[in-house]
Amino acid sequence: MQLLVNFQDVFIETMLQTQKQAEEDGAQLIQAYLLATDKLTTNKQVNIYRSSIHSGLINALSDIYPVCEQVTGESFFYAMSDVYIQSHPSSSPDLADFGDDFSEFIMQFPHTQNMPYLSGVAEIEWAYHRAFHALDEAGFDFVSFSAYSVDELMQCIFLLPASCNFVESNYPVDEIWNMHQTDSVVEMQLQLEPRYFMIFRKGYDIHIDKLTGEQYSFLQSINKNMPFVEVCEEFTETLDASQLLVECLQRGWINKIEIHDSVSRLET
Amino acid sequence: MNTQMLPANAGIGLRSCHYSHILEKLPTVSWFEVLTENYMGDGGMPLYYLDKIRAHYPVSFHGVGMSLASADPLNMKYMKKLKSMIHRFQPLQVSDHLSWVSVKNRYAHELLPFPYNVQTLNHLIDKISAAQDYLGQSILVENPSSYMCFNQSDMSEADFINQLVKRSGCQLLLDVNNIYVSAYNTGFDANEYIANIDKEQIAEIHLAGFEDRGDHYYDTHGSRVHKDVWSLYQQLISEAGAIPSLIEWDTDIPEFSVLEYEAEKAQKILDRFNGDNINKKVANQCSY
Numbered sequence: 429m430q431l432l433v434n435f436q437d438v439f440i441e442t443m444l445q446t447q448k449q450a451e452e453d454g455a456q457l458i459q460a461y462l463l464a465t466d467k468l469t470t471n472k473q474v475n476i477y478r479s480s481i482h483s484g485l486i487n488a489l490s491d492i493y494p495v496c497e498q499v500t501g502e503s504f505f506y507a508m509s510d511v512y513i514q515s516h517p518s519s520s521p522d523l524a525d526f527g528d529d530f531s532e533f534i535m536q537f538p539h540t541q542n543m544p545y546l547s548g549v550a551e552i553e554w555a556y557h558r559a560f561h562a563l564d565e566a567g568f569d570f571v572s573f574s575a576y577s578v579d580e581l582m583q584c585i586f587l588l589p590a591s592c593n594f595v596e597s598n599y600p601v602d603e604i605w606n607m608h609q610t611d612s613v614v615e616m617q618l619q620l621e622p623r624y625f626m627i628f629r630k631g632y633d634i635h636i637d638k639l640t641g642e643q644y645s646f647l648q649s650i651n652k653n654m655p656f657v658e659v660c661e662e663f664t665e666t667l668d669a670s671q672l673l674v675e676c677l678q679r680g681w682i683n684k685i686e687i688h689d690s691v692s693r694l695e696t
Numbered sequence: 697m698n699t700q701m702l703p704a705n706a707g708i709g710l711r712s713c714h715y716s717h718i719l720e721k722l723p724t725v726s727w728f729e730v731l732t733e734n735y736m737g738d739g740g741m742p743l744y745y746l747d748k749i750r751a752h753y754p755v756s757f758h759g760v761g762m763s764l765a766s767a768d769p770l771n772m773k774y775m776k777k778l779k780s781m782i783h784r785f786q787p788l789q790v791s792d793h794l795s796w797v798s799v800k801n802r803y804a805h806e807l808l809p810f811p812y813n814v815q816t817l818n819h820l821i822d823k824i825s826a827a828q829d830y831l832g833q834s835i836l837v838e839n840p841s842s843y844m845c846f847n848q849s850d851m852s853e854a855d856f857i858n859q860l861v862k863r864s865g866c867q868l869l870l871d872v873n874n875i876y877v878s879a880y881n882t883g884f885d886a887n888e889y890i891a892n893i894d895k896e897q898i899a900e901i902h903l904a905g906f907e908d909r910g911d912h913y914y915d916t917h918g919s920r921v922h923k924d925v926w927s928l929y930q931q932l933i934s935e936a937g938a939i940p941s942l943i944e945w946d947t948d949i950p951e952f953s954v955l956e957y958e959a960e961k962a963q964k965i966l967d968r969f970n971g972d973n974i975n976k977k978v979a980n981q982c983s984y
Contacts, residue, residue: 431848432816433767436799443804461811463845465883467911476843476912481806488805518803521761521774522736526805561737564744590738632741 435461442474443481446514450478485513485526492527492557495608496534496550499543508537524561528554545604545618548597552605552636555593555627559634562591567630568683580687582657586650586673587684591629594644598622602636630680637679646672647681702727702756702788702900704938704970706962709945710755714952715745722752723956726963729942730787732759736777746785756789756900756940757782758869763803764823764837765810766796775830782831789900789940791836791869792827794820794857807840811848812856817863824864836899837861838869841906841915842878852884854892861897868893871902872929873921873944877913886928895936903929903962904944918947921958930965938970 438457445453455474462470486509490497497505512533518526531550534540540547576584595601598620607614624644626637639647646667649659660669676682705726710718712734717723728749735742749755761774782790795807810816828834839857851859861868870893879886903926905919921929921943933939943958 429767429815429819432810432819433799435810435848436767436796439808440799440802440804443806443808444802461846461848463847465845465881467881467883468843468845472911473844476914477806477808481804484805518805519801521763521771521798521803522733522777523805524733524737526803561740561742564739629740632744 440517443478444514444517445478446510447482449514450475482510482513485518486510488523489527489530493530493550493553495553495605496530496546498608499546499549499604500540504539508534508539511537524557527557530554545597545599545601548595548599548601549604551595551597552601552625552627555595556634556636558593559591559627559629562589562629565590565629565683567680568677568685570677573677573685582660583655583687585653585655585686586659586676586682587653587686588647588651588681589628589630589683591627591634592681593627594647595625595627596622596644597625601625602638605636626681628681635680637681642667643672643675643681647676650676650682700754700788702754702940704940705966706959707756707940707942708955708959709758709942710746710749711945711949712742712745713949714955715749717952719745719748719752723952725753725956725959727754727756727788727940729756729758729944730785732757732778732781732790733761735781735785750785755785755787756791756942757785757787758838759790759792760797760805760807762792762823762827763795763797763799764792764827765794765808765816765820766799766823767819768799768801770823770826770830771798772830775827779831782833789836790831790833791838791900793838793840794860795840809840809842809844809846811846812851812853813848814850817851817856817859820860821864824860824866828865834866836867836869838871838902839874840878841871841874841881843881843912843914845882852889852892853878854889858892858894858897861894867899868897869900869902870898870932871904872932873902873904873906873925874915876922876925876928877906877915880913887931890928890932890935895932898932898936898939901929901932901939901941902944903941903958904946916947917944920954921961926961926965929962933965933969938966941966 442455442458458474459470462473464470486506489509512530516529516533531547531554534550535547599618600616602625603616624639626639628635649662663669703726707727707729708725710728710730735746793807796810797804797808839853857868875886875889903921904917905921907914907916941962943955945955
């Protein structure tokens with residue numbers, strides 16, 4: 429078994445190397461385990477697997493982050509992904525989990541510092557990807573909701589969709605994302621100001637909704653899973669929580685309601 | 697566990713670009729094979745379509761995530777998810793590969809090779825037994841396509857597999873294209889491999905296309921089945937009898953009619969030998 433452990437350690441380390449590292453290193457450690465064949469040298473054997481692994485993982489990133497790929501160009505995206513694969517290896521058997529910290533990587537990557545909006549675009553794309561695979565849920569049950577008294581509603585906990593993720597960015601990343609869904613070219617001002625987005629699924633449709641600062645703060649409070657009376661207390665001085673609740677319900681940003689004492693729960 | 701048998705006919709690999717066509721036309725396909733990892737999300741369109749298609753067709757599950765040859769123990773989070781999917785969709789067979797995809801929580805998402813020797817054989821037997829015990833059913837293990845040779849290997853792949861299926865109680869998913877590709881790349885005789893493999897344990901066959909890359913063949917699953925692979929398949933079926941046989945196509949996926957055409961070719965070969973099946977799948981399944 430120790431032989432297998434040692435071999436697999438060396439093998440995976442070699443396979444995850446960047447192209448540059450592989451060329452410099454020459455896969456020295458793994459060579460000791462290999463035999464050349466009539467057709468394939470040991471170097472060639474290693475390169476076939478390494479290339480296949482990197483192609484598969486880069487294709488997975490390309491599927492999740494098509495807008496980032498369009499913005500940076502294919503060859504830049506490929507080289508950037510090559511570095512990401514080595515520094516952030518996949519840790520899940522489900523390939524759909526791979527790439528979760530790509531936006532953080534982009535934020536730190538020296539060669540994307542001239543594209544400060546790119547990590548925000550990547551955050552939007554990851555949230556979109558997660559929403560695609562998220563739990564199916566029905567819409568809000570307004571009929572049951574209308575049966576509650578005001579006192580009961582104050583004790584209710586309102587819940588956001590399971591598919592929901594928030595993105596904050598100083599750039600119009602939603603507009604960048606939208607522009608890349610078509611072939612149209614739009615001139616836009618990259619004016620620096622705080623922007624907030626909620627990405628979620630209604631039925632099988634994925635929405636990227638822009639929020640006001642008030643809506644964003646309110647939804648952050650709702651997301652703490654506390655009774656509505658406590659949400660209201662947080663906003664008494666500054667905001668009309670009831671009005672915000674109505675807006676959120678109308679937009680589908682809240683899709684479930686729970687009674688605080690857990691005696692009854694409305695799965696809506 | 698679903699105790700029905702996969703029909704000894706030609707099946708087709710289910711791919712998302714064909715969902716609408718399948719549900720609209722309900723084509724005559726004996727069964728579909730599902731790539732397990734494509735349906736491991738909590739919800740969304742993939743599971744919606746799989747539910748719909750499962751209502752009309754038998755399915756088998758084919759995965760890449762068990763990492764059976766990894767030195768690591770089974771990833772129980774993955775196994776739990778797989779078990780819940782089996783419960784929900786009732787596949788008639790569940791398969792994975794004679795390979796590893798991960799070690800120490802680093803996943804390559806590629807089917808990786810390992811040396812064939814007594815140590816790795818015993819390790820594989822333990823891992824497969826653990827997987828079968830947890831799932832409560834036998835699994836199928838597929839021979840890989842290979843581009844690597846090891847100085848620690850001291851038995852042939854066919855010998856390794858024969859001992860593995862005999863001692864672990866698993867069954868064999870024999871990919872004829874993989875045999876052809878590996879034989880070319882690593883220098884063994886594909887006919888001899890097929891002659892030596894224990895045919896009683898073959899519960900499924902895969903057929904696919906490869907790409908000639910000059911110094912090696914690469915298993916792309918992106919073209920029609922090669923004529924030499926059809927010949928090997930015919931030889932195999934003539935000796936083993938009819939066995940469920942899948943047309944796999946994963947890259948540059950064509951219109952559904954192309955897959956149907958390939959499946960019809962396999963079906964014609966199967967029809968010649970239907971009834972001669974020496975497969976002992978029922979007996980094996982009953983042991984679980």
